[in-house]
Amino acid sequence: MRAISPEESCHALDLSGLEQPSVRVWSAWLAGELAGVGALAQLDADNGELKSMRVADAHRGTGVGRAMLEHLIAEARSCGMSALWLETGATAEFLPAQRLYESAGFTQCEPFGSYVFDPYSVFMTTRL
Template identity: 85%
Template sequence: MTSSPAALEIRLDDLTGEPTRALIAAHLSDMRSISPEESCHALDLSGLQQPSVQVWSAWLDGELAGVGALAQLDAANGELKSMRVADSHRGEGIGRAMLEHLIGRARQVGMSALWLETGSTPEFFAAQRLYESAGFVRCEPFGSYVLDPYSVFMTKKL
């Protein structure tokens, strides 16, 4: 599916709900099972609760379908974090809808560029294609990231 489901609701999430917490925990566990610890850059709950980070959750017919976060790096730049679609909702356009939402939010707050880090192994190929289809291009490491064979870095001018 290439467009978001009609009944999808994306809302700012305070991270207190059990469904959101469980999906974030599953995401972190999954990332740690795929990547070496030093190459795992997924934020845990406390990292997502920092004042510079906002988290959104996507809900479909009352069920949590995905999450995504936008971290403010500085006045002009943001980083996408913790993009995750629930396994039961893969292939339904949830990831694309969340990505479009986060790009829109970044524009609304005046950011001029977005950055992200994702994995380099086959498990991340679908995510890489999604980001590329939205105009992200590969780049060098940014911020505190360093070259890592398990990471792909991408950016998009807004």
Template identity: 65%
Template sequence: MQRTIEIRTDDLSGEATRRLIARHLAGMHDTSPPDSVHALDIDALRHPSLSVWSAWIDGELAGVGALKALDADRGEIKSMRVDDRFLGFGVGRALLRHIMDDARRRGMGTLWLETGTTPEFLPAQRLYESEGFTHCGPFGDYALDPFSVFMTRVL
């Protein structure tokens, strides 16, 4: 049965969203050394340069994702996380495509992201590659790090 994924702008005030962001951050700390964790907490996600969306299936929070405006031409994908109960439902792809569409509407020409290198991050890397992202070097304030993979995509 195909389930409908509803994507909404999220103000980060809902308890379900706050719990998923907290689990995301905790998961990053479980798989990477502290200096290699680039995930954002709730307060950092409220920065004016960020837009956050949540994905819902049958009234339940299924995932979150964010777009950070690096400048007028470039954006960074942040805080992509699918709730474990909804893995394999296409939630991550739906959020990623929504973020790419929003970046295009804003006139951005490229998107960038940082993700992890440990086995837990392989599904995310495959998703990004399947949507046209390619590996690149560090960007912005990032530094070369054995626990980070950097990717970019022209829109």
């Protein structure tokens, strides 16, 4: 992501961000190989943000991304969240991610939380 987006437009959490108490992280493994990761941040009692979702290049198109997304949505519901939000890239490299989120009911929206308009970002939300 950092190779295709300006630094100020990269909103993925680093290790210290992933270690915050409001963030939970999951990993997907296939045959002993890391296939994907995803994180869910609790924004408040009712809202969550999908963070740092990534599928390893070797596992793209295998369903790992969809399985991770479904898992994150289920976890958000189990925590009592009623809405999820996300920020993803706006360039062509991020179109598969945007399509995955749309297929799960996410729609584009205005920037949320502390985000501001950025031509390299797409913001999405869904009600649970």
